Amino acid sequence: MGDSYSAVISKLDAFTATDFEGNEPGRLQLITTARKLVSRLETRHEKIFNIDFRNPVEYAVIRVCLDIGLWRQWTVGGGGEKTVEELAKLAEKDIEVNLLRRLLRLLGATYIIEETGEDRYKPTEFSLSFGDESTTMPSAIIAMSDHWSPASMNLPSFLAKTSYREPLDPKNSNYIDAFPEKLSFFDRCLSNQRYQDGFSGFMMEWSLYRISWPEFYDTTELVAGADLNSGAPLLVDIGGHHGHDISNFLKEHPDVPAGSLVIQDLEAVLADAHLDTDKVKLMPHSFFEPQPIHGSRAYFLRGIFHDWAYEPSLQILKNIIPAMKKGYSKLLVCDVVIPPSGASTFQTGIDLNMMTLLSAYERTEALWRKLLNDAGYKIIKIWMDHKGYEGLIEAELA
Numbered sequence: 067m068g069d070s071y072s073a074v075i076s077k078l079d080a081f082t083a084t085d086f087e088g089n090e091p092g093r094l095q096l097i098t099t100a101r102k103l104v105s106r107l108e109t110r111h112e113k114i115f116n117i118d119f120r121n122p123v124e125y126a127v128i129r130v131c132l133d134i135g136l137w138r139q140w141t142v143g144g145g146g147e148k149t150v151e152e153l154a155k156l157a158e159k160d161i162e163v164n165l166l167r168r169l170l171r172l173l174g175a176t177y178i179i180e181e182t183g184e185d186r187y188k189p190t191e192f193s194l195s196f197g198d199e200s201t202t203m204p205s206a207i208i209a210m211s212d213h214w215s216p217a218s219m220n221l222p223s224f225l226a227k228t229s230y231r232e233p234l235d236p237k238n239s240n241y242i243d244a245f246p247e248k249l250s251f252f253d254r255c256l257s258n259q260r261y262q263d264g265f266s267g268f269m270m271e272w273s274l275y276r277i278s279w280p281e282f283y284d285t286t287e288l289v290a291g292a293d294l295n296s297g298a299p300l301l302v303d304i305g306g307h308h309g310h311d312i313s314n315f316l317k318e319h320p321d322v323p324a325g326s327l328v329i330q331d332l333e334a335v336l337a338d339a340h341l342d343t344d345k346v347k348l349m350p351h352s353f354f355e356p357q358p359i360h361g362s363r364a365y366f367l368r369g370i371f372h373d374w375a376y377e378p379s380l381q382i383l384k385n386i387i388p389a390m391k392k393g394y395s396k397l398l399v400c401d402v403v404i405p406p407s408g409a410s411t412f413q414t415g416i417d418l419n420m421m422t423l424l425s426a427y428e429r430t431e432a433l434w435r436k437l438l439n440d441a442g443y444k445i446i447k448i449w450m451d452h453k454g455y456e457g458l459i460e461a462e463l464a
């Protein structure tokens with residue numbers, strides 16, 4: 067028994083993400099299995115310790131190391147194994163060595179960095195990303211303190227105050243209740259550039275994790291069936307943020323005519339979109355107003371409806387209908403599709419964050435069908451990504 071345990075443990079200990087290149091479902095399956103295993107092995111005391119005592123301070127330490135410029139300097143200096151004293155000198159702010167020692171000891175114990183000996187640490191690929199300012203990781207870390215954590219901590223009292231009714235009203239959301247400004251999530255982002263940057267940074271990291279939509283939807287047919295001489299664009303990305311999805315489309319179809327792709331979003335959000343191409347036009351537009359671009363081949367909305375409950379979503383959808391050309395224009399909605407059972411932590415996590423931030427939710431296929439049918443569309447097909455997390459719902463006017 068002892069021998070077989072050791073053999074299994076060594077085998078498990080040898081796995082790395084590179085073993086799963088080209089096999090994303092296999093990697094995810096092993097993570098799920100490992101999580102189940104940990105959950106079976108841990109006692110209730112270990113579980114509650116992690117929830118109450120480990121996870122909050124783990125984040126706090128990551129944030130402190132960001133604030134003192136340690137991550138940045140460690141990354142810029144090329145990483146490498148260092149002593150605690152060397153790391154204290156590397157930081158941009160004066161930090162007591164023993165304070166840093168205690169902070170790093172936790173991150174070593176949780177494998178955020180690698181403990182290589184007494185008072186010695188090596189960065190991991192993950193910790194190096196915290197200091198890589200060519201990525202949005204630093205902003206994504208700050209978003210936790212500015213948005214997600216205070217909002218989550220407020221949820222129990224908000225739900226008690228609202229007698230445990232499902233939050234569905236964007237004007238009376240947990241987020242508005244949680245912060246002194248009493249603003250909705252998007253309005254509070256607009257009120258302070260740091261809040262907007264945190265949101266955009268997190269969105270970017272999330273976008274890099276989500277599967278590029280042309281990988282699971284046949285965009286070649288979309289382009290082949292487009293009348294590019296009509297003067298109308300090929301694709302309008304409504305609520306397209308800084309253009310991640312349009313850029314992925316452009317990678318697949320680099321020869322589309324200039325101006326044939328349009329990103330619509332709030333003016334202040336588009337001000338931070340930096341796309342160096344004449345193929346894409348930026349157009350400030352609120353999706354609560356009628357769609358101004360008529361006759362586009364496709365109207366694409368990703369991660370939009372999960373921000374809104376039924377009524378506002380219906381309004382967004384109805385605002386596009388007069389702009390669509392029957393038999394030609396397509397509505398492409400890309401969002402999580404919650405399976406009837408066995409939803410992943412990714413799907414359930416986003417669902418509850420949408421509750422916490424926006425009085426909104428992720429939808430099952432049945433809820434998608436109802437929403438789109440009620441708005442006046444017919445669903446042609448739901449194309450699922452290969453993780454089974456998100457679907458692209460292809461629809462036309464009913």
Ligand SMILES: C[S@@+](CC[C@H](N)C(=O)[O-])C[C@H]1O[C@@H](n2cnc3c(N)ncnc32)[C@H](O)[C@@H]1O
Binds near residue numbers: 367
């Ligand atoms: C969750 S993000 C999704 C962004 C992008 N589609 C993606 O999936 O990466 C929601 C987007 O809706 C935008 N938004 C919020 N209110 C809006 C409005 N009234 N009109 C247009 N865009 C809005 C936000 O600025 C943000 O870019």
